[in-house]
Amino acid sequence: MRMLNRRGTLKLGAAGGVALALPAERLMAAVVGSPPAAKPFTRELPIPPVLSPVYSDRSTDYYELSVKPGVAEILPGVPTEVITYNGSFPGPTIKAKRGRSVKVAVTNRLQTPSAVHLHGGIVPQDSDGHPLDVIQPGHSRIYHYPNDQRASTLWYHDHAHHLEAEQIYKGLCGLYLIEDPKAAPMLPRGQFDIPLMFRDVALDDHGQLLWAMFDAQRRSTVLVNGVPQPVLRVRRRKYRLRLVNTSNERMFSFRLSNGGELVQVATDGGLLARPVRRTEISLWPAERVEVVVDFSNARGGSAITLVNAQGTVPENTEIMRFDVVDSIRKDMPDTDDSSVPQKLSVLPAIGAPVMMTRKVVLSFDFKNLVFLINGKPYDPYRTDFTVKRGSTEIWEVTNADPDPIPHSLHVHVVQFRVLDRNGRSVEPWEAYPKDTVSIASGETVRLLIKFDAPYTGMFPFHCHFVDHSSVAMMAQMKIVA
Ligand SMILES: [Cu+2]
CATH class of the missing domain: 2.60.40.420 (Cupredoxins -  blue copper proteins)
Structure with missing residues (x-):
């Protein structure tokens, strides 16, 4: 049962108690709001702006992003203070092409550190936005995204240690689309x-x-x-x-x-x-x-x-x-040359022998009010798993918390296959290729992961309820050659 029931809502109060551990100023800000009402269905859907490269050469498109305070019009006529990429809430969309690399120069104009993580991206370690690998206020750095992966809808967001929940909430996210003219071109475009x-x-x-x-x-x-x-x-x-x-x-x-x-x-x-x-x-x-x-x-x-x-x-x-909207001829639909083919793509195989099975247990420590992976809070200096590059592993991931505390697992730098949930195979639509899997209370999912990225180094894996990952529900693997 995924939906909250009354019993569940009451139970969640226990996890809500974590707020007691946070600085008083934050709680002071938490006054119940009754925002000015907006009339529903009166505003046109905004489409985030598509970012233009500042420069392109034979292999690479170069972009610039500035992380800075901004103002959004969430409610009509009401300026809301947010933080932004390039002043846009949400951030601008980067459209990348498969096989053509992207370099993004990011300047941090906030008073806090920021790191940019390309969620779902297969990227070198120094462009992954590790929680300690941050851009300090006033500084810049360049992230390199090779785009040597399938066409997909990815997104970029903040990943600074302990800050990602607040900074994503306040606006630091944007879309990153990898496009491939050969990937089902007959779909609507x-x-x-x-x-x-x-x-x-x-x-x-x-x-x-x-x-x-x-x-x-x-x-x-x-x-x-x-x-x-x-x-x-x-x-x-x-x-x-x-x-x-x-x-x-x-x-x-x-x-x-x-x-x-x-x-x-x-x-x-x-x-x-x-x-x-x-x-x-x-x-x-x-x-x-x-x-x-x-x-x-x-x-x-x-x-x-x-x-x-x-x-x-x-x-x-x-x-x-x-x-x-009415068609030009009311009795006829609009012309539409798009279609949904019965065969969309050929999925890459994960055929290698499984070298290792690991357990990943997600739980909340009600005594110390911290979220844990395998009984430990995140330590960005500790290596939790050492993984051989090119190997295939099975991860058994369990949400050990009582209903209704949900968790998920996001593993950086891979796209995995979800084998089963509580021993039952999952439907094809959530099997593969995935980088984030949902795990309700009491569930165990098994993931088949091939570490086929050509990169080595330390990469995080964590719950993507970012209020959990910011309070330690994160761990990391060292990928070695
Ligand atoms: Cu969680």
Whole structure:
């Protein structure tokens, strides 16, 4: 049972007690807010700007990002203080091409350290954004992303030690799309390929962000690409929607209000082998799912709401609306040369013999109010696992906490296969290729991981409920040659 019930909500209060361990100032800020009401479905869905390279040569596109304070218009006419990449909330989208490298010069104009992690990226250790490998205030560094991996919907976000939960919450995330003209080119493209970044916020009565750790209950307003309950005007044809959950802790179960199909074509690491027809899609923090939705049978002038079945109030239940625009000929759908092929891609095999099976246990220490992996809080100087580059391993990952404390596991620099959950094989749509897996209370999932990246060095793995990872639910592996 993934949804919170009344009993579960009460139990969660125990984990909420962690806030007691935090500085008093943070709790002072946690005044219950009643933000100015925004009328639902009146604002057009914003699309994050696509960043242009400052320079390109034969092999590489060069970009610049500035990490700095900014102002977002989350509620209409209300300036909200946030932190941003290049002043954009969420950050600008980087469109990379498979096989062509990207270098990003990042300047930190905050008063705090920042590290940039490309989530799902297969990148060298010195570009992975290790929690201690930060950019100090006033300094710059260059991250190198080879893009020698499948086309996929990745995202970049802050990863500074102990700070990532707060800094991601306040705005430090953006999309990073690896594109490949050979990857199912018949899927809807261009203006019919829409990114949807979902996250929740708590706003005070001046429309400012309220920040406190473990404050999931009060983060009751869901934003899509930075605004609550937007509208996307759609034509009567197929759309590709890239669903990305950048929330600190919120889990979604998406449905269409007309019961329509969400045809899943991709997961974290890119295209599935075959499309999967679904009517409800759960998406935990950091997971990505790409779907094709066909509006050709909808009536012009009709409206279809994207609903979160786990919502509690309209602001986190009626997430956004698709307003169907009339075709030029009312009796005919728009012309649409896109299609969803029955064979989307050939998935790379993980065929090597398994060299090692490891256990990863996720738990909360109720006495010391800290999250643990294998009984230990994160120590960025400790090597938890030593992994041979090129080897294949099975990781058995258990959420040892009582219901309803959810966890997940994100492993840097790999795309893995989820073999089974509590001994039962998972559905193809969540099997492979994945970089983040959901693990509800009491569950054990087994991951088949091939460490086939050409890089060595220290890479983290952690829960991607970032309020947990910021309070020590992180560990690290040293990949050796
Ligand atoms: Cu967790």
